[in-house]
Amino acid sequence: MSDMWLMLHYSFAQHALLAATLIALTCGLVAPFVVMRDMAFAVHGTAELSFTSAVAGLLIAGDAVRGALVGSLVIATAFALLGRRPREGNTAIGVVLAFGLGLGVFLLSFYNGFASAATNILFGSLVTASTGDVLVLGGLALIVVVVMVVIFRPLLFASVDSAVASARGVPVNALSLVFLVLLALTVTEAAQVVGTLLVLSLAITPAASARRWTADPLKFVAVSVAFALIAADGGFLLSLALSDTDIKASVLIAFVSFAIYLVSVVAERLRPETGRQVSGAVA
């Protein structure tokens, strides 16, 4: 354990911790809306496609992160354009996903660099985060947090009842697009840490866990952010503590996130139902 604190003196560990924190913050913030809007598949699709754009970035500019960021905007736009009617959404994502993954593997066959660059895309690599990467992540986190705070109530309204929200003057379609772009940015960021394959453990699981504790939307989001932070930072610190075993941080992050979920589900079962004194008596 003392290894862990010792390692935190190194700048690579500090960068990694900072990166994990920034990513957990944004993921925890968007996750409740992902759950409310039933967009798990969109998260999955964006995450897997960020593999394609990361490979493209690697190939064209030698930089996976920036490639993935640009790619995520293209992907969000493609999802939005193809899935304009509500029921088309998942089908459109499936169509884009199938083509995109093929394209990613195709592009990878032209890449002659280090093979580890490709595995990093799939499984994430916190410890390679540079000062520049952390700054990019910080800038993105700032954008996501500010926009989410500003659109919070209209987005909540549109997410729970789009018909009434639209009648009340909420720009439902525009908000959908804005959220899709925020989601794409967030997922791409998260993919840097936990990797494309494990993104769901930060972009969905914290909200699924938080919902077991509260139905108050604001507390829901706050608890979701807290759980994402515990999972990301906790998972990373664990990986430092277990550094001689060579277990990847992303794996431990996914494990901690799932452990929180299990605890939350059990806690909900054990708790007496609250907030409902009279069961269906007056209606």
Added chain:
Amino acid sequence: MTSVIDTETAPLVDFRGATLSIGDRTLWAGLDLSIARGEFVAILGPNGAGKTTLLKALLGLMRLSAGSVTVAGKHPSRGSADVGYVPQQKIFDPDLGLRGRDLVALGADGHRFGVPWSKRAVRQAADEVIQAVGAHAYADAPIGKLSGGEQQRLRIAQALMSDPQVLLCDEPLTSLDLRHQEGVLDLLDRRRRDCGTAIVMVTHEINPILPFVDRIVYLVGGKWAVGTPDEVLTTERLSQLYGSPVDVLRVRGRVIVVGGGESPELSHHCGPETLSA
């Protein structure tokens, strides 16, 4: 039951020669309809006759093809505080992270960008409306865990948050049992008596609403009839509207509409649906 309809002031809803077509299909043409303060009007007709579309025209979500319409003296516009809207019931997901209290508050500030939480005044107003609709016992429970009737009360509470002059309800009785149907109707009736709110309700259920409604708008295949239930729900009037024989039976205080070769059990709600297409 004393009348609360106020015909002295300007009508709250005023259709004049209103026509609405989608593509080359005319839903209704030349509709003249004035709804007064405190009036309770039901819109009946087979599926696809343009009942919901009529509400959408009042919400400013659909534009008339011809004629004019005003709501509270103004052209309908999206987001108007003069109009409350209770949409066709969609049961909330049991796992939705929202309490009844939050749904109601969204009716007042759900369209506002800026801070994520409601102001104290909104929270207090929501609490008062929740008390008024009798939903305080379950307002803090996750909304998806409530019964259909409880959810419907909270939706009505949400629609009342902007203190509307006109309340539009789309099939608010569907999937409710008789007791809950009466509860919802009582609530709407009380609102129009206390506040003079005009109630416009699209419905398939004729019989539960008969004790409450002042007038009926019956839409069928581009044609329409407006009048009291006794004027509109007659064999002659409906046969004329449908353009084929329709029988209106009154059995033990219930109205049964039979026509188009359908059995009475199938057609007791809204008449011969098969003729509408």
